[in-house]
Amino acid sequence: MTENSTPAVKDNMREPIRASEINPKFKYELIKQHGSEKLLKCFQCGTCTSDCPVARYSDSYRPRTILHMAKLGLKDRVLKSDTLWLCAACFTCTDRCPQDVEVASVIRVLRNLAAEEGIFPQVFRDQCESVLESGYAYKIPDLRIKKRDTLGLPPLPKGNPESIKKSLKGVKFMKHMENKGDSNAGQ
């Protein structure tokens, strides 16, 4: 684990809004995506933020703010915000939203869009590389695999990276796995 604490997070969410930043059609792009179909039902009650365990410790992560900015059409600002990556995906907001907006899934859709543009934390690159190399999200050391026998555990099935790569052909995100020079968020 590296030390990358919260105060270092780039917070671009509170600067004044300029009309030129607004992309009024962004919300219609979002409601076509799986998971954020109900975004327009959000009436800004703030249940998501008040019940969010991360918001308790972060000065910048506020799911209500992110949803509101997405609805306003502040696309670039939301997608470039480091705070987007702080969600722990505990789904409390999703289960408690009185409007049935799948809040955590809306955050995920926004992250996916940022990732498509090459903005995502290093940890996801590492895990994706590992999946493409071994089938597993972590590089399980050979020693661990060998130790299974002495622990009385059956051998770990081999992953099938070639078959996985074939299955992932055509997935937009994969282009970033070929280009390692992309900028990273959340560092």
Added chain:
Amino acid sequence: MPGNKYLIFLGCAVPYRVSAYEISARKVLTKLGVELVEMPEFNCCGLPLDPVSHETMLILAARNIALAEKEALNIITLCPGCAGTLKKVNKILKEDKVLREQINGHLKESGLEFKGTITVKHIAQVLTEDVGIDNIKKAIVKPLTMLKVAEHVGCHLLRPKEYIGFDDPEDPKILRNLIEATGATCLNYIDETECCGAPSVGVSDKMALQLARDKLSHVKLVDAQALITICAFCHIMFDTNELRIEKLFNEVYGIPILHYPQLLGLALGMTPEELAFNELRVNASKLLQQISEGAK
């Protein structure tokens, strides 16, 4: 499909770091008559990559389900993250024909197809629904009535409710009932259903540790002798980081973190050695001593 025979889906975190969970889970399941069959092949469930690519997650999850369908057996997982992901994708692809065709298009070249013929369960669900609390109670030879412990169920075993489809995420009973079946008392504490922080590791470690610390301090407040988890990630978050949290916040917790099957295994008469207690980072010897003294 045979009732108590399952394909075991290990996922990545269990073989990577928490062999004690796997060792103890295999032993108690076998003892309680659940037959485990190894998957000839599997890959990451997909969850870790969902934040960057939902499509990748869907394909990876569907691939695993398709591999299990070939074996014509239902899946049991030890990790709620894997269970949640595979359940969710199983439900989505069973219901959404268009998406299913799209995902099957990706799997086709590898000779795989998602058909929607199996179900996925987490170990807690198998113990509750297939083995049954009453049968667990009947199998107990060393009731742990001297113990007062706390539970940490973990988010993905419960939420989002729409996809998980059992228990109440606001007031969960599943792990509590399993703990009480061993004879131990399961204490209530503040924010019991809150996140351990593990998913934030790597993005903001400090945040993750703060969340875990919150939980530990609430558990300490009620004098729990141990914290019981049923998730690989939650366990790593508490067990591996407890000493680090103590140092960082200048506090002392000393709370052993047990995998539920370790607790159950003790009550079923297995030894701490058999249940890989030596793999735990937070020393549990005091707890084991309390158990042997209490049994006299």
